[in-house]
Amino acid sequence: MQPQGREEAASSIAPKAAQVAPAEPVPEGPPFPDADLMYIVDLLPEPERERYLAIRSFLQSSVRQPSIDYWNREEFPFGLLAGMGQLGLGGLQTDGSSKLFKGLMYVEVARADVSLSALVGIHNELIVGMIDELGSEEQKHRWLPGLTGFTQLGAFALTEPDHGSDIAGGLETSARLERGEWVINGAKRWIGAGTIADFALVWARDEADQQIKGFIVETDRPGYRATKICNKIGLRIMQNADIVLDNVRIPESNLLPGATDFSRANRLLRDSRAWVGWQGAGIQLAAFDVARSYSLERRQFGKELARFQLIQQQLAEILGNASASLALMAQLARIQEDGKLEMAQAAMAKATCTRLARASVAMGRSILGGNGISADYEMGKLFGDAEVLYTYEGSYEINSLIVGRAVTGKSAFV
Numbered sequence: 001m002q003p004q005g006r007e008e009a010a011s012s013i014a015p016k017a018a019q020v021a022p023a024e025p026v027p028e029g030p031p032f033p034d035a036d037l038m039y040i041v042d043l044l045p046e047p048e049r050e051r052y053l054a055i056r057s058f059l060q061s062s063v064r065q066p067s068i069d070y071w072n073r074e075e076f077p078f079g080l081l082a083g084m085g086q087l088g089l090g091g092l093q094t095d096g097s098s099k100l101f102k103g104l105m106y107v108e109v110a111r112a113d114v115s116l117s118a119l120v121g122i123h124n125e126l127i128v129g130m131i132d133e134l135g136s137e138e139q140k141h142r143w144l145p146g147l148t149g150f151t152q153l154g155a156f157a158l159t160e161p162d163h164g165s166d167i168a169g170g171l172e173t174s175a176r177l178e179r180g181e182w183v184i185n186g187a188k189r190w191i192g193a194g195t196i197a198d199f200a201l202v203w204a205r206d207e208a209d210q211q212i213k214g215f216i217v218e219t220d221r222p223g224y225r226a227t228k229i230c231n232k233i234g235l236r237i238m239q240n241a242d243i244v245l246d247n248v249r250i251p252e253s254n255l256l257p258g259a260t261d262f263s264r265a266n267r268l269l270r271d272s273r274a275w276v277g278w279q280g281a282g283i284q285l286a287a288f289d290v291a292r293s294y295s296l297e298r299r300q301f302g303k304e305l306a307r308f309q310l311i312q313q314q315l316a317e318i319l320g321n322a323s324a325s326l327a328l329m330a331q332l333a334r335i336q337e338d339g340k341l342e343m344a345q346a347a348m349a350k351a352t353c354t355r356l357a358r359a360s361v362a363m364g365r366s367i368l369g370g371n372g373i374s375a376d377y378e379m380g381k382l383f384g385d386a387e388v389l390y391t392y393e394g395s396y397e398i399n400s401l402i403v404g405r406a407v408t409g410k411s412a413f414v
Contacts, residue, residue: 030292030296035285035288035289035292035319035322036326037319037323038323038326038327040104040326040327040330041104043100043330044098044100044101044104045098048097048098048100048101051101052101052104052105052108054087055087055089055105055108056108056111058083058087059108059109059111059112060111060112062080062083063080063083063084063109063112063113063116064111064112064113066080067080067112067113067115067116067237068375068376068378068381070237071113071115071236071237071375071381072236072375074228074230074232074236074237075237076196076237076238076239077116077237080116081116081119081150082150084109084116084120084150085149085150085151089105089109089120089150090120090123090124090128090147090148090149090150091124091128091147091148091149092105092120092124093124093125093128093129093132094128094132094144094148095148098333098337099333099334099336099337100330100333100334100337102124103275103278103329103330103332103333104278105120106120106121106275106278106279106282107278107279107281107282107285107326107329108282109282110278110279110281110282110283110286111282111283111285111286111289112286113237114234114235114279114282114283114286114382114385114386114388114389115235115236115237115238115385116237117279117282118192118235118238118279118388119153119192119193119238121272121275121276121278121279122156122192122193122272123147123150123153123154123193125268125271125272125275126156126201126268126269126272127147127153127154127155127156127201128144128147128148129268129271130156130201130214130256130259130265130268131143131144131147131154131201131216131256132144133258133268134214134256134257134258134259134264134265134268135216135256135257135258136253136256136257138253139216139253139254139256143199143216146198152198153193153196153197153198154193154197154198154199154200154201155191155192155193155194155197155199155200155201155219155241155243156191156192156200156201157188157191157194157200157201157202157203157217157243158171158188158203159188159189159190159191160172160173160186160187160188160189161187161188161189161242165394165395165398168212168262171203171204171205171212172186172187172205173185173186173187173188173202173203173204173205173245174186174204174205174206174207175204175205175206175207175213175215176206176207176208177206177208177252180251180252181249181250181251181252182215182249182250182251182252182254182255183247183248183249184202184204184215184217184245184247184248184249184250185245185246185247185248186204186245187242187243187244187245188200188202188241188242188243188245189229189242189243190229190240190241190392191226191240191241191242191243192238192239192240193238193239193241194226194228194239194240194241194242194243195226195227195228195239195241196239197219198218198219199216199217199218199219200216200217200219200224200243201214201215201216201217201256202214202215202216202217202245203215203262203265204245211260211261211262212261212262213255213256213259213260213261213262214255214256214259214265215250215254215255215256216250216254216256217245217248217250217254218250221248221249221250222248222249223245223246223247223248223249224243224244224245224248225243225244225246226241226242226243226244227241227242227243227244228240228241229241229242232384232388233384233387233388234384234385234386234387234388235384235385235388236384266343270341270342270343270346271336271341271346272393273343273346273347273349273350273393273394273399274329274332274336274341274345274346274349274350275393276350276353276354276389276392276393277325277328277329277332277346277349277350277352277353277354278329278353279353279354279357279389280325280350280352280353280354280356280357280389281322281325281326281329281353281357283357283360283361283382283385283386283389284318284321284322284325284353284356284357284360284361285322286378286382287318287322287357287360287361287363287364287379287382288315288318288319288322288360288364290364290368290377290378290379290382291314291315291318291363291364291367291368291379292306292315294367294368294371294377294379295311295315295367305367311367314363314364314366314367315367317360317363318360318363318364321356321357321359321360322356322360324356325352325353325356325357328349328352328353329349329353332345332346332349342406343402343406344402344403344406344407347394347398347399347400347402347403347406348399348403350393350394350399351396351399351400351403354386354389354390354396355390355396357386357389357390358386358387358389358390360386361379361382361383361386362383364379364382364383365379365380365383367379401413
């Protein structure tokens with residue numbers, strides 16, 4: 001047998017080589033584009049999962065980028081709120097959604113903009129929730145349709161200039177019943193949406209029985225003054241306000257009948273504290289999104305940042321923190337559904353997720369280098385917002401002490 005020539009040999013093996021190693025299609029983007037390595041979203045039933053995906057798409061395409069300019073200018077994006085209202089984000093508290101779906105909505109709004117997630121969360125947990133559960137039938141009829149459609153806004157007015165962590169015992173705003181009207185005097189501070197709301201849900205101490213009660217105070221009443229708090233380092237879209245109540249008169253019927261002592265509001269305040277844990281998970285996913293995208297586009301020393309070991313380590317840690325936060329919150333949603341949620345679990349979730357958020361955005365800022373301090377690249381915006389999450393709805397330290405008291409039986413507050 002004559003040996004084959006080089007041309008014949010090559011032609012005989014070429015088809016086999018092509019069959020063994022076909023060309024692979026180039027992926028359009030990175031693996032796990034939604035960064036849900038633990039498949040938390042798959043826990044939703046199909047109808048909720050479809051709704052979740054539609055709302056997430058809207059938030060990423062229509063809210064995320066426009067929010068940066070509003071954040072820089074400390075202005076409120078009313079136009080964006082209208083679209084969110086059309087998708088039902090103003091009525092999550094009353095539309096029958098599962099606790100997991102509602103929580104994941106808070107995640108996705110925070111992933112697009114943390115300020116707007118604060119508004120959506122406070123609106124649902126503390127405004128719609130309070131009126132729906134503690135309000136009169138007349139109050140529900142008057143306010144809930146506009147609130148759930150996001151055509152009206154409320155402000156939750158509890159914190160005072162001299163009382164934050166000790167507000168339950170130190171609240172100074174007073175209410176006096178006088179000839180069929182409540183007369184309210186006092187001051188409130190850090191009140192979200194205080195300058196743009198249609199009414200404030202004001203907590204004041206009844207002079208007659210010294211109980212802390214909840215009142216609906218329309219913001220156009222004489223004696224109500226709200227001044228925007230400027231120059232914040234985070235949540236710059238949220239219109240926080242200093243509020244002065246100077247002999248504000250409201251009808252006797254503006255008292256929430258279910259909020260005639262502060263203990264009646266405790267369950268909703270507990271749920272609101274847990275809600276910040278979802279925000280903590282959402283801002284971490286946002287930090288991962290921004291950092292991963294930047295690392296794949298930015299080139300240094302002739303190659304993408306994503307090819308460097310230290311960058312990959314930080315990306316893995318950010319996503320690990322976010323995934324741990326999501327898993328913790330998914331379990332919290334389950335015990336909420338079972339009616340087992342207590343303040344200790346809510347405090348642990350809030351403290352843990354915001355602590356991890358602070359660490360995650362710090363790593364994200366590091367990955368972006370000098371560009372990480374600019375809001376134009378988003379990470380600087382997230383860096384400032386994370387500091388607010390760490391502090392509000394009970395500071396990290398206060399929530400830690402709540403957990404410590406629960407597991408030791410000893411109070412360390414005083």
